[in-house]
Amino acid sequence: MKAGCSIVEKPEGGGGYQFPDWAYKTESSPGSRQIQLWHFILELLQKEEFRHVIAWQQGEYGEFVIKDPDEVARLWGRRKCKPQMNYDKLSRALRYYYNKRILHKTKGKRFTYKFNFNKLVMPNYPFINIRSSGVVPQSAPPVPTASSRFHFPPLDTHSPTSDVQPGRFSASSLTTSGQESSNGPDRKVELSELEDGSAADWRRGVDLMSSRNAVVGGGIGHQKRKPDIMLPLFTRPGMYPDPHSPFAVSPIPSRGGVLNVPISPALSLTPTIFSYSPSPGLSPFTSSSCFSFNPEEMKHYLHSQACSVFNYHLSPRTFPRYPGLMVPPLQCQMHPEESTQFSIKLQPPPVGRKNRERVESSEESAPVTAPTMAPVPPRIKVEPASEKDPESLRQSAREKQERPQEEGTVPSRTIEEEKSPIFARPAARSSWPSVPSTPSEESLEMTEDSEDRPGKEPSAPEKKEDALMPPKLRLKRRWNDDPEARELRNVKHTAS
DNA sequence: ATCGGAAACC
DNA sequence: GGTTTCCGAT
Numbered sequence: 323m324k325a326g327c328s329i330v331e332k333p334e335g336g337g338g339y340q341f342p343d344w345a346y347k348t349e350s351s352p353g354s355r356q357i358q359l360w361h362f363i364l365e366l367l368q369k370e371e372f373r374h375v376i377a378w379q380q381g382e383y384g385e386f387v388i389k390d391p392d393e394v395a396r397l398w399g400r401r402k403c404k405p406q407m408n409y410d411k412l413s414r415a416l417r418y419y420y421n422k423r424i425l426h427k428t429k430g431k432r433f434t435y436k437f438n439f440n441k442l443v444m445p446n447y448p449f450i451n452i453r454s455s456g457v458v459p460q461s462a463p464p465v466p467t468a469s470s471r472f473h474f475p476p477l478d479t480h481s482p483t484s485d486v487q488p489g490r491f492s493a494s495s496l497t498t499s500g501q502e503s504s505n506g507p508d509r510k511v512e513l514s515e516l517e518d519g520s521a522a523d524w525r526r527g528v529d530l531m532s533s534r535n536a537v538v539g540g541g542i543g544h545q546k547r548k549p550d551i552m553l554p555l556f557t558r559p560g561m562y563p564d565p566h567s568p569f570a571v572s573p574i575p576s577r578g579g580v581l582n583v584p585i586s587p588a589l590s591l592t593p594t595i596f597s598y599s600p601s602p603g604l605s606p607f608t609s610s611s612c613f614s615f616n617p618e619e620m621k622h623y624l625h626s627q628a629c630s631v632f633n634y635h636l637s638p639r640t641f642p643r644y645p646g647l648m649v650p651p652l653q654c655q656m657h658p659e660e661s662t663q664f665s666i667k668l669q670p671p672p673v674g675r676k677n678r679e680r681v682e683s684s685e686e687s688a689p690v691t692a693p694t695m696a697p698v699p700p701r702i703k704v705e706p707a708s709e710k711d712p713e714s715l716r717q718s719a720r721e722k723q724e725r726p727q728e729e730g731t732v733p734s735r736t737i738e739e740e741k742s743p744i745f746a747r748p749a750a751r752s753s754w755p756s757v758p759s760t761p762s763e764e765s766l767e768m769t770e771d772s773e774d775r776p777g778k779e780p781s782a783p784e785k786k787e788d789a790l791m792p793p794k795l796r797l798k799r800r801w802n803d804d805p806e807a808r809e810l811r812n813v814k815h816t817a818s
Numbered sequence: 819a820t821c822g823g824a825a826a827c828c
Numbered sequence: 829g830g831t832t833t834c835c836g837a838t
Contacts, residue, residue, distance in 0.1 A: 356828085358830070404832070415831055417821065432819070820838080827832070 359415050360424050360437070362398055372397075382428070384437035391433055 366372040367386055375393045379385040388394050391409035399407025416435060419425035428434040 356830080402831085407832080411832055413820075414822080414833080418831075420821090427820075825833085
């Protein structure tokens, strides 16, 4: 048993804002069904109680500083029942977000990272009415400043430590059908690399704009969806007024409001394999044919996206180009046919286990773990039941109490609206808009690695290099600060 | 301090 | 799949 983990707090206590269990799954990873780190981080950032531990960095959108790494790690460890957690490990996890582009490291600033809200927010709140508050935090995120409206809804069932709040990041997943990976089994590409979230969204937008009711696959196009599932229908902001949502429109509805799925909600909510899905839980959208929207809004949305992406210092290449779309005069040049995506797998599956000398641990004994046939003695973690220091205890105690009314603790932010469970029962929808009529549509033949003009540009020097370069490097080079590459890209763009 | 590969874990 | 755990490199 994991000592130290007894304090797993669940909302049920008397919170009152109970949602069905499956309702919470959305934000967790489909696989693990557990809170994700970025989620947790956001939670902490959201609460003032943790201001001294981790806080938004004013000035930079989405940038935050971990003031007390050890504490954050401790909290995280507690949350995950991993008493051995430490900043080193936690930071490794954070680093994994780099490639997913959920997070970035702010170079030069110690313990400072930056969220890519495009990735986190937009995919989850695609149709927020940007006009009302500037969807993406135009100014620092949840900073209780100007954008009184932007605030991250609670992400997890339990709060950082155990508290919680009614609202949550709904992954809005509407998802569903998915199931079909458009690209073959092992073609799970992380388009996100390039997409940066926004691209994906854009693509979706495009699809929508094209008024292709039939199109589905979101971008990639090849997904057929199962006709027996109803995708949620988004109309427009306001359709799902969610008191807890900081946004004009509540993403939550998607959760239960509109699914008409025969399958378990939990399943349906689990964003699975969307071809373009960058990371589970993040891009739940299926760009289904079921959205209805306002062109006008879409425009704003897209525009906002562009700005945001830009503001986040993302690679310009992530900007999908859309004719007629106004973007900031920066180098945001857009090109109509952009949206290509990467097909590279950033983190290739393990090849096999190499024997690693982990035997060095001499004093562990396997608790209850079912030993597989590991070549080496199963590694057990010794979970010191006494991991809690006074501080921790104090905290957990406090947390528990806070839970019920946690909202009250965040005054400076937006007034947490009342926390009433927003749980609309999924109204069964009987008819669905359209059926995928274009199953094939190979139009979007994703250009594998090339994220540049598919059939165009003969071959830029850079490209060749890329070809010879491991995907990761390639990405890194491109994404991170490879001025050279960037320049090349720019040149290319301008040239064409 | 940070990064990222590798492998194990859940 | 998302970490967790280790660890060598920078």
